[in-house]
Amino acid sequence: MTNAFTDMLSSREWILADGATGTNLFNMGLSSGDAPEMWNDEHPDRIKTLYSMAVDAGSDLFLTNSFGGNAARLKLHGAQKRAHELSRISAEIGRDVADARDRPVVVAGSVGPTGEIMAPMGSLTHELAVEIFHEQAEGLKEGGADVLWLETISAPEEYKAAAEAFRLADMPWCGTMSFDTAGRTMMGLTSADMADMVEKLPYKPLAYGANCGVGASDLMRTVLGFVAHGHARPIIAKGNAGIPKYVDGHIHYDGTPDLMADYACLARDAGAKIIGGCCGTMPEHLSKMRAALEERPRGTSPSLDEITEKLGAFSSAVDGTEEGSEAPKRRSRRRR
Template sequence: MKPDLRTVLNREIIIGDGAMGTFLYQLGFPVNTSYEELNITSPDVISDVHGQYLNAGARLLETNTFSANDYKLARFGLESKVEEINRAGVRIAKAAAGPEHYVVGAVGSICGGKRLNISKLELSRNYEQQIDALLSEGVDGILCETFYSLDEMRIALHSVRKYSDIPVICQFAVDQVGRTQDGFLMAEAFSTLRNEGADILGFNCHSGPQGIMSVMEQLDGPLSMPLSVYPNAGLADYVDGHYVYGASPEYFGECATSFVDLGTRLIGGCCGTTPDHIAAISKALNNVQPPPLASIEALSTESIHVVEQTANEGGRGNGRHASDPNIVDLVKERHTVIVELDPPRDLDITRFMQGAHVLKKAGADALTLADNSLAVTRMSNMALGHLVSIETGLRPLIHIACRDRNLIGTQSHMMGFDALGIDHVLAVTGDPARFGDLPGASSVYDMTSFEIIRMIKQLNDGVAFSGKPLKQKANFVVGAAFNPNVKHLGKAVQRLEKKIASGADYIMTQPVYDPELITAIAQETRHLEVPIFIGIMPLASGRNAEYLHNEVPGIQLSDEVRARMSGLEGSEGRAMGVSIAKELLDTAMEHFNGIYLMTPFMFYEMTAELTSYVWQKSGRALAPLFRL
């Protein structure tokens, strides 16, 4: 007979399995069906997935029952099969696992970050029905996963404890802010759940390894109980109608030991992970002995203090003049620098506006503001763009995503830009909402990036999206995004040609970290008539470098850059990041007039120094050289 899961996790590491749903999706099963129904219609498929994870090194399997509750199954007309599906899921997993491996019943959040019209009583009924079925087949524990609120997690935990003293694992899906959706710090949530009967606490989904690590480092006090982590394989990218995850198995293996050092005893994978990811974790942790839980002190994230640079430029500026040349005309004449500064996630805009003033003083030609990048809620870029124009005189270049607005909202938004005199925009698809800080939000996608470019340019012809004539014409200069960090650059350029055919006036690339790739881009795009702004984002630390390379779609770092950044943090890391960026600028300025600098973590001092470097190198030193 196997020892109790709690006992084992107190003294050793257990490797869990990886994703079920996204793995089935990769195998060709459509996303708009119930994967849990496969427990009764195609048990051999589920058994095979379990077997692949066991062969990869997993010692603990989750049942294929994440959404096997009355509320979720009713969407597919399967509400009468709750017990049958859950019991079948346990039987399949136990048959695959054999007597030596653990099987836990997977119970997913019903609300899933959404504000559903469902009472606590109804939630309890749903959880109790599912959990009773799982327990009846003899699972070794219950795993409550992908919960966003403490309130709902408590309901699920109480539902287990109503029937059994079985081991319970409680896992939250949170972003780097480290709070539940109902406002509790993770230390507070963990303390509550521990007092109410949870045995193992942890995180899964929503974030990749770095995001989860950053939250773990915020936990207060000694970690006296085992933690579990099941990260996503980075952030998902939406490519040609499919979700694609970029974090490699090798990266998961590298992160595994860091998780153990933070108190992790159960480690597996969530969305986007495969048997290869689990094999990499298993290999990395082979013969690794975890430190005693009582000896592990919670870590705090290092507070990074940056000297504030304020630009004393008097009171409010008068904004730009209508006669100013647009970015396209400017870049044909000389090197031109666009700097990105993300709107704040808070209501305080003090540091943002300080950054805008500093970048103006450094000589930036335009300040570009993303539209809730990575689907994380930020202050309106329209409002901030208007303030930037008025108070600094910098030209605002505003991103507009297909994700957040339908056709009505998009045209309304564009009409507002026109009224405010904001005439430079960048049309982007936008990262899926389900991977942001409000996963219950809808991703609209009424239009593709091609269509939104065409329709914005239609406003320049005095024609509304509906086809009706407008009383006057707009004057938008529309940019398109380009990701050159791909295996087949030629194919990516072909896609870019379609955006130009749709009406794109200029191109802004994802950040590039390889001088040879910059040269290749110049060669592959030399036939294009629109200007290209090469994206360069200085790295802030070694961890930042690994996060970008492994978890953020569309960004790839060279091995050399990663090696140079490895282990560097704080001011030392930022100084190296700026040094690497200058080397990239040396190559970029040989081939392109357009430079697109992206500010990391509001460290605008870094992009101000790089802006000054461009002017110094081009002989147009309009501002003193900034130094970190």
């Protein structure tokens, strides 16, 4: 299967993804507790602006405004029957933005977690999870998404259900998990666990990796964990712009554009191919990241010391890999 995304993967040394969705939409007036996906229908001009800001800042790929667009999440807003429709509209707006550019731009259909706990610990069965993800996947496909983009997943069972749903939709896909608990996902997976799981899937993603989490430093350590595991599949790094802090009644992320530029190059040098930002990442961050990736020569894979020197301290002393596989080794620092 060949499309704009697979062409880009095969021809580029790195791909710049987009930044935050929620942070930018809150700046446009979205209220806490509201479903961003409703804006696809109610304020399509603002969603077009969201996508355009990322592309104008240099992104090669942007995610659609459909993260919480599955029936399980939309049920909280009484809109569970609109899952297909709202996802389709999110991709249609994205298709219009991408097709108007004079360079290749990939529309990635965002698919987030259901918000439910999978059986046997919870009530969400594998079959129902596949049905929920399949409905959203078909909407994104109909709207013109180039690739499906599973993100912020914690449970391996949910990741596997999404993979099956994407196979049913006959769509290429990528998938990231969020490692935010001492190098593990909320459900206990390490980077090594994820790498092994991905390679055993019957319908594998084109690329896999990590998004969100604690901050850029921790995400970089997770990327090194993926690389150390030795699989050749392209790796995604989509870290938050620093650490969230509550200031004057609002959440602010302390990562500067310069810090995110350093992070982008460190991620590239560590072995990530698709590099972007998550929460708190604004167009000004993306512009600096693009410039740094274009202007700074590729270097050797960074050591843990180099990561903390440039991006700040890790949130925990361990990254989870020491129990299941060999942890990334510290390397002597090399100046570039």
